[in-house]
Amino acid sequence: MSGAAKRVATSSVNWSKLAERLVPEHAAELTRVKGVSGTFQSAVSQLPADLPKIDFAALKKALPAHSAVLDSLQKQYEAVKIPYGEVPADYLKEVDQWVEYNNARIKLHDVKVADGLQEAKKVEEKWAKAPPVEHFDRQHFVEYFPAHFYDLRYQNRIPDPCNIGLNETAEIENRFKDYKVLRRADKVDDH
Structure with a gap:
């Protein structure tokens, strides 16, 4: 295994975790990233760990007229440092x-879960105190199913047997808050 492959192997991803x-x-995304990572690792494992060594002394002997240029190239080549992992x-x-x-986001989720657990405990306590379903009467339906059953003796609601949402807004109550019948001119008020 080459040095470059050793460096990549020490910093590899634990895919199962x-x-x-x-x-x-x-x-699917994990499989795609895993494939790209495998391709990269195979390409890196074929490369040497360090830059190849160049014999500048032999080049200077073979090309004495260009020794100044070769000295400059040697300094630049030896100064090349490619950092790994920066x-x-x-x-x-x-x-x-x-x-x-x-x-x-995790903290918000934890707060929501804690609130949900508190609400679930309230519901469980309510149903733990409830009588058996066989013993329910009209008052129990109002107490345990307030969204579907109502008691107009103490609840300020309008009967809504068709569930069209009459009690969701205050529009009907505002519209008919004065229950007097409007007088019409063509009506005779003699009876």
Whole structure:
């Protein structure tokens, strides 16, 4: 195994652990990224770890007229250092912002889950105190199913047997808040 392949092998991705953490909808993307990574690793494994060595002394003997140019090329060639694994600061900044965003989403999700658990506990407590369904009467339906059953003796609702949403807005109550019948001129008020 070449030196370049050793460097890539030490920083390889644990695909099975990544597959466990992803949702099944992202399996295709994971397979695609895995293929691209495999292609990259096979290309890198064929390359040597370092730049090839050039015998500048032999070149200077073969081309004595160009020794100044060869000296300049030798200095430039030896000064070439290709760092491995350095990520530009801009990309690291974007990754940090993305991590902060995802952490905020996770915290929000945790808060929503905690609220949902509290609501579920309230519902479970309500149903734990409820009588058996065989013993339900009209008052129980109003208490346990308030969206579908109502008691007009104490609830300020309009009967809505067709479920067209009369109680969802206050428009009908505002429209008919004065229950007096409007007088019409052609009506005779003699009875």
